[in-house]
Amino acid sequence: MKDKFAEPVLSRRAVLLAAGATAVATVAARAEEPPVKVGMSGPFSGGLSLLGQGVRDGVEVAFAEINAQGGVGGRKLVFIAEDDAYEPMRTIAAARKLVEQDKVAALLAVTGTAPSAALLPFVTESKTPLLFPYAFSHSLTTPVKRDVFTTLPEVRVQMRVLANYILKTLKQTKVAAIYQNDDFGQDAVAGLEERFGRDKIPLVKLPFDRGTTNFSGVVAQAKAAGVEHIVFLGIPKDAALVMREANNLGWKPQFSGHNALGDPQTFQLAGPLAEGALAVAVMEPLDSDKPAVKAFIEAQKKYKSSTKPTTYSMHGYQSGKLLAEVLKRSGGKSDEPSLVAALEGMKGYDTGLMAPITFSPQQHAGALAGAIMKAEGGKWKLITGWLEAD
Amino acid sequence: MTNATDIAGLPGRRSSHGSELVLAGLGVALACVAPFWLNGYGLYLLTLTAIFAIVALGLNLLTGYAGQISLCHAALFGVGAYATALLTSKAGWPYLVSLPVGALLTTAIGAAVAVPALRLKNLYLAIATLGFGVVLQKTIFEWRSLTGGGGGLSLAPPTIAGHELGATGLYYLALAFLVLGLWGAWNLSRGRTGRALRLIKESEIAAASLGIHIARYKVTAFAVSAFYTAIAGGLFAYLVRYINPESFNVGLSIGFLSMIVIGGLGTIGGSIVGALFYVVVPELLRGIKDAPGLVFGVVLVMVMVFMPQGLWGMARRFLGRR
Numbered sequence: 179m180k181d182k183f184a185e186p187v188l189s190r191r192a193v194l195l196a197a198g199a200t201a202v203a204t205v206a207a208r209a210e211e212p213p214v215k216v217g218m219s220g221p222f223s224g225g226l227s228l229l230g231q232g233v234r235d236g237v238e239v240a241f242a243e244i245n246a247q248g249g250v251g252g253r254k255l256v257f258i259a260e261d262d263a264y265e266p267m268r269t270i271a272a273a274r275k276l277v278e279q280d281k282v283a284a285l286l287a288v289t290g291t292a293p294s295a296a297l298l299p300f301v302t303e304s305k306t307p308l309l310f311p312y313a314f315s316h317s318l319t320t321p322v323k324r325d326v327f328t329t330l331p332e333v334r335v336q337m338r339v340l341a342n343y344i345l346k347t348l349k350q351t352k353v354a355a356i357y358q359n360d361d362f363g364q365d366a367v368a369g370l371e372e373r374f375g376r377d378k379i380p381l382v383k384l385p386f387d388r389g390t391t392n393f394s395g396v397v398a399q400a401k402a403a404g405v406e407h408i409v410f411l412g413i414p415k416d417a418a419l420v421m422r423e424a425n426n427l428g429w430k431p432q433f434s435g436h437n438a439l440g441d442p443q444t445f446q447l448a449g450p451l452a453e454g455a456l457a458v459a460v461m462e463p464l465d466s467d468k469p470a471v472k473a474f475i476e477a478q479k480k481y482k483s484s485t486k487p488t489t490y491s492m493h494g495y496q497s498g499k500l501l502a503e504v505l506k507r508s509g510g511k512s513d514e515p516s517l518v519a520a521l522e523g524m525k526g527y528d529t530g531l532m533a534p535i536t537f538s539p540q541q542h543a544g545a546l547a548g549a550i551m552k553a554e555g556g557k558w559k560l561i562t563g564w565l566e567a568d
Numbered sequence: 569m570t571n572a573t574d575i576a577g578l579p580g581r582r583s584s585h586g587s588e589l590v591l592a593g594l595g596v597a598l599a600c601v602a603p604f605w606l607n608g609y610g611l612y613l614l615t616l617t618a619i620f621a622i623v624a625l626g627l628n629l630l631t632g633y634a635g636q637i638s639l640c641h642a643a644l645f646g647v648g649a650y651a652t653a654l655l656t657s658k659a660g661w662p663y664l665v666s667l668p669v670g671a672l673l674t675t676a677i678g679a680a681v682a683v684p685a686l687r688l689k690n691l692y693l694a695i696a697t698l699g700f701g702v703v704l705q706k707t708i709f710e711w712r713s714l715t716g717g718g719g720g721l722s723l724a725p726p727t728i729a730g731h732e733l734g735a736t737g738l739y740y741l742a743l744a745f746l747v748l749g750l751w752g753a754w755n756l757s758r759g760r761t762g763r764a765l766r767l768i769k770e771s772e773i774a775a776a777s778l779g780i781h782i783a784r785y786k787v788t789a790f791a792v793s794a795f796y797t798a799i800a801g802g803l804f805a806y807l808v809r810y811i812n813p814e815s816f817n818v819g820l821s822i823g824f825l826s827m828i829v830i831g832g833l834g835t836i837g838g839s840i841v842g843a844l845f846y847v848v849v850p851e852l853l854r855g856i857k858d859a860p861g862l863v864f865g866v867v868l869v870m871v872m873v874f875m876p877q878g879l880w881g882m883a884r885r886f887l888g889r890r
Contacts, residue, residue, distance in 0.1 A: 274609035279607065295812075361712075362718070
């Protein structure tokens with residue numbers, strides 16, 4: 179707390195000095211180079227703690243694995259995670275502590291849409307890289323902000339991928355969107371409409387309020403409109419209710435949804451009714467046969483055996499691995515200009531866990547692609563490769 | 569419910585005011601020099617404390633003095649934040665104008681809450697204000713064309729007379745409002761209104777029999793409290809520079825109530841100490857991995873068990889004033 183506020187927050191010397199001091203204290207004489215410190219803020223308490231803890235566990239697994247192999251260019255990775263209970267004002271406090279007190283080089287995998295949005299002024303003014311937040315909002319990368327980089331495709335991009343698949347591959351034109359009437363739902367429907375509008379195909383829009391449990395009205399309306407395909411945009415619990423409602427009417431339309439539907443819990447909630455449903459995948463499913471997914475699950479078992487691999491921890495793990503790749507490309511330098519330059523030079527980098535990632539000075543949303551997965555035999559299986567949104 | 573702090577506040581004990589003024593002056597002087605030895609993190613927390621202390625002062629007038637429980641103060645805080653932010657960013661008004669105007673708008677709403685409050689007491693009032701808070705929060709959420717809905721509102725730094733107000737400037741602004749708020753609460757609590765509110769808390773029947781216009785005083789308490797809270801909201805919006813409706817939930821209302829209970833109900837010093845506790849203690853507990861919430865809860869229980877009059881009541885006892 180003794181530093182003057184006016185001091186440049188992330189001067190390279192300050193980072194090295196602070197990192198050096200910690201190296202003496204924690205990593206002892208083993209490390210020749212000072213470690214790279216990065217921080218995270220996320221909900222580790224409160225209603226969304228499963229999400230925050232999952233992402234955090236994933237980063238910790240990745241860092242443990244990288245450090246066990248000697249770190250990046252001899253530099254170990256140090257991770258400091260702070261709780262914000264999903265309250266933006268606490269996220270800012272956490273980020274300021276991490277940057278000004280702990281002198282972290284970057285904020286990694288900050289979890290939550292509102293908390294990430296709240297950090298934008300601070301990271302811009304303090305020139306702190308905000309890397310790979312677990313958030314799907316449009317505002318993070320539009321317009322491009324020098325220090326903000328994302329990997330997860332925002333929901334509008336997902337909807338363009340899904341609409342392409344419905345119109346081109348399934349060749350279905352009688353489609354209804356049953357969507358949660360909030361910012362997320364409206365954003366998603368805007369993405370669908372954009373693509374449907376281009377082919378001049380009407381989209382039946384049926385909103386519902388968050389928290390409702392009665393879907394008989396919207397399902398009956400969809401059936402009356404004669405649609406063959408329902409895009410459901412909401413949480414899996416509500417998706418299950420809609421599937422039940424349609425089943426009660428003896429009606430079997432094709433169901434689809436965004437990445438939240440493609441979760442194992444959809445099967446617990448909807449049972450056999452979920453069979454045949456489609457969802458947009460933003461990352462590989464957990465039971466994929468891909469070697470990168472198997473390696474991730476093995477790593478989590480090895481380094482954090484008390485926790486379970488989830489889609490959240492997969493994002494955290496990939497974020498940690500990506501950071502290591504960025505550091506390798508920057509020649510081990512962790513100052514802001516080096517990190518940004520290394521990131522903006524990333525072209526089609528494949529982690530094996532999601533679509534290849536490309537950044538450029540004009541594009542800080544790393545992946546504008548998703549894949550389609552299908553519910554088969556109680557599992558989600560990818561049925562397409564990574565599809566570009568346009 | 570008569571306690572030491574109440575008695576100390578009555579006019580007969582005027583002799584103690586001198587030392588309290590010295591204490592207040594010392595506190596203000598310390599707060600004025602604080603930015604010179606704090607980093608951005610410390611300054612942020614101190615600004616947040618000042619803002620929450622303004623809310624606590626207002627809420628203490630309503631709950632601590634008049635005995636009316638409110639669970640809609642987070643929503644009023646949010647309305648103040650949105651009103652100030654929209655007047656500044658969309659209508660283009662100067663920040664120093666939109667702040668009080670936004671607060672006056674919120675005050676009108678606070679006075680409207682008071683109308684049902686005239687008929688309800690205790691838990692019934694709490695539930696009614698809870699509902700009102702949800703209505704306000706939902707209104708902000710649904711009124712997308714104006715508020716931007718659930719996606720929230722990002723704000724540019726405020727300017728005063730063409731100069732951008734940085735973190736230090738905003739801190740001093742919040743401090744100035746806190747000092748004004750302290751002065752207002754001090755005067756209000758020690759005068760006719762303060763005595764009337766305290767009597768209403770003890771017994772409405774007794775108060776009415778003494779000719780106190782209960783309805784008028786309750787509305788006054790709600791309105792003043794809403795004004796304090798809305799000013800704080802307007803400062804908060806530009807401290808965080810991102811506001812979204814979800815932030816102004818019942819949890820925050822309960823946070824505000826806990827501030828004044830921890831600090832000391834019906835005391836002015838307690839409002840500040842409570843806000844400081846609420847902001848700083850969770851930050852100090854960051855080092856405890858996985859369980860800061862648990863430890864914070866335990867600390868809360870201990871404070872209430874061992875210091876039923878709050879931290880401020882405890883401090884006064886140590887200072888030898890009964």
